[in-house]
Amino acid sequence: MSTSDVGREGVRGARPDREAMIGQGGHPPDGRGGRRRGRRGEKAMVPDAEFGSYYGKPILNPPVWKAADIAGYFFLGGLAGAGSVLAAGSQLTGRPAAARALKISSLAAISGSTAALIHDLGRPGRFYNMLRVMKPTSPMSMGSWLLAAYGPAAGAAAVLDVTGLFPRLGRAATAGAAVLGPGVAAYTAVLAADTAVPAWHEGYRELPFVFVGSAAVAASGMALAAAPPRETAPMRTAALCGAALELGATKLMERRLGLVAENYREGTGGRLMRAARALTVAGAAGGALLGGQSRTAAVLGGAALLAGSACTRFGVFHAGIRSAEDPKYTVVPQRERIRAREAEPA
Amino acid sequence: MGFFTDTSVCIGCKACEVACKEWNAVPEDGLEFTGMSYDNTQGLGADTWRHVAFIEQDRPVSTRPDDGTVPSADGNGGMRWLMASDVCKHCTHAACLDVCPTGSLFRTEFGTVVVQEDICNGCGYCIPACPYGVIDQRKGDGRAWKCTLCYDRLGVGMEPACAKACPTDSIQYGPLDELRERAAMRVDQLHDMGVEDARLYGHDPEDGVGGDGAFFLLLDEPEVYGLPPDPVVTTRDLPSMWRHAGAAAAALAGGLAAVFAAHGLRDHGLRGGTR
Numbered sequence: 001m002s003t004s005d006v007g008r009e010g011v012r013g014a015r016p017d018r019e020a021m022i023g024q025g026g027h028p029p030d031g032r033g034g035r036r037r038g039r040r041g042e043k044a045m046v047p048d049a050e051f052g053s054y055y056g057k058p059i060l061n062p063p064v065w066k067a068a069d070i071a072g073y074f075f076l077g078g079l080a081g082a083g084s085v086l087a088a089g090s091q092l093t094g095r096p097a098a099a100r101a102l103k104i105s106s107l108a109a110i111s112g113s114t115a116a117l118i119h120d121l122g123r124p125g126r127f128y129n130m131l132r133v134m135k136p137t138s139p140m141s142m143g144s145w146l147l148a149a150y151g152p153a154a155g156a157a158a159v160l161d162v163t164g165l166f167p168r169l170g171r172a173a174t175a176g177a178a179v180l181g182p183g184v185a186a187y188t189a190v191l192a193a194d195t196a197v198p199a200w201h202e203g204y205r206e207l208p209f210v211f212v213g214s215a216a217v218a219a220s221g222m223a224l225a226a227a228p229p230r231e232t233a234p235m236r237t238a239a240l241c242g243a244a245l246e247l248g249a250t251k252l253m254e255r256r257l258g259l260v261a262e263n264y265r266e267g268t269g270g271r272l273m274r275a276a277r278a279l280t281v282a283g284a285a286g287g288a289l290l291g292g293q294s295r296t297a298a299v300l301g302g303a304a305l306l307a308g309s310a311c312t313r314f315g316v317f318h319a320g321i322r323s324a325e326d327p328k329y330t331v332v333p334q335r336e337r338i339r340a341r342e343a344e345p346a
Numbered sequence: 347m348g349f350f351t352d353t354s355v356c357i358g359c360k361a362c363e364v365a366c367k368e369w370n371a372v373p374e375d376g377l378e379f380t381g382m383s384y385d386n387t388q389g390l391g392a393d394t395w396r397h398v399a400f401i402e403q404d405r406p407v408s409t410r411p412d413d414g415t416v417p418s419a420d421g422n423g424g425m426r427w428l429m430a431s432d433v434c435k436h437c438t439h440a441a442c443l444d445v446c447p448t449g450s451l452f453r454t455e456f457g458t459v460v461v462q463e464d465i466c467n468g469c470g471y472c473i474p475a476c477p478y479g480v481i482d483q484r485k486g487d488g489r490a491w492k493c494t495l496c497y498d499r500l501g502v503g504m505e506p507a508c509a510k511a512c513p514t515d516s517i518q519y520g521p522l523d524e525l526r527e528r529a530a531m532r533v534d535q536l537h538d539m540g541v542e543d544a545r546l547y548g549h550d551p552e553d554g555v556g557g558d559g560a561f562f563l564l565l566d567e568p569e570v571y572g573l574p575p576d577p578v579v580t581t582r583d584l585p586s587m588w589r590h591a592g593a594a595a596a597a598l599a600g601g602l603a604a605v606f607a608a609h610g611l612r613d614h615g616l617r618g619g620t621r
Contacts (some may be wrong), residue, residue: 122488
């Protein structure tokens, strides 16, 4: 059945598909443009944001980073960085088994994250170009230098602890890694935020706190899973504090983001953020309450915390990609910015 | 030096796209038929350094009611085509250049922004940093590519290939001050002709990117052309970002130290802690 109507004045109703696209927002080509409000399809109380776009094409070029590499890098960097702080704390307070386990996990994590970073480069052979310059305006440059200092320190801390050689040097390396570790955990938030990707850039105030909270969750999860329960009491507290910081900062960020926060609630990013919340809460509660008595509970709680932290990083990553692919998240907030500026008295 | 692209005289011939590809030996990037419009290039990318957009609108060409424009048969007031040749903006404050960790992106003596292809290591950071969606990664190569404003031609006193090829002078190349003056005159002229929607985009050195080295005369809102309405160089907020990250790192170190302090030495600790 044809939808066009041929009359004296010509053809009416032809090409309905394209007419819907002309000069309007249109929908992104993957067909997920029909925006759902809420989860049960309740009626929208606020009209959908209207905006123009070029056939629904993205305005930004979305990141070409592969999720497994870069979100994995964020997760492993956090695990390593916060792990080094916990390792130093454990060593200072007479918890040698926990300290050793965390030093080993930090070395493994930072090696894995460096491998992921190099794997994601289109030209791995040119990795050394990262160390050609030192640029404070480039979080990736600063991160490369930070890794260049942190990696050997974390490596020496682990190797010297396991071998028992040069104990004084080992203590210095442990301290050095603990000083640099928080930077490794936090700078990746700046790495993501210093882009035009709306879900990352607009959240730059809260994102570092989400990341360090998530890092504390991952590292304390690792300690719960790998160290004997008699040594992990501080890590159980750290898991609770980290989870509270992460979830609180995420909530705050979503509130500030407004329309852009949709990317943290819908799509792949939304699903991962929900999974992260559930795993982190379950892991923190289970690990903190039962991890002191039962090794099984500690291992399960620790695994849930690690998985929750990974889900947070992948969730943030996918939310960013989604926000870059839909021109709505670029245009509408910028329009609002212009309107707010014009409303201001000169 | 820079570009002024006057889209009001663009005829959509795509000669600029072709000239750019030919001069710069840019590889073919998919012979795709999109069906969305006559524009099968779709947007700027690693292998499209000039892109001509075709925008079909349900609006008459002129907004003046008495200019004799005949409304279309269905009484909608007719339709118009907007054509616009887009290119790298060569921002005064260029996010791609700021975030490049290798120093591969640099500012030339002409004030333009160019990638040194032998230094680029394919990290891809410049790509999401660009608020205009210009620079992109070439598949199978891994490096980032974009318009060089024909750096090699400028050096020997030639104008860029796209400007040279443009048959209507929609693309004009020259010193930015001169181009801005010319652009302001053209906007006034169009306003006098009743084209009230004519406006400049990217010409203002006070805007979020410090003004563009390639600016445009548009006949509708920028987003209709696939351009961001209020782009801002991402590094403008970077000092604040570093401060927030520093606070977060301090919170992590301090918080964990406090946790250990609260727990104290382990009950059966090495030094005989007896708490």
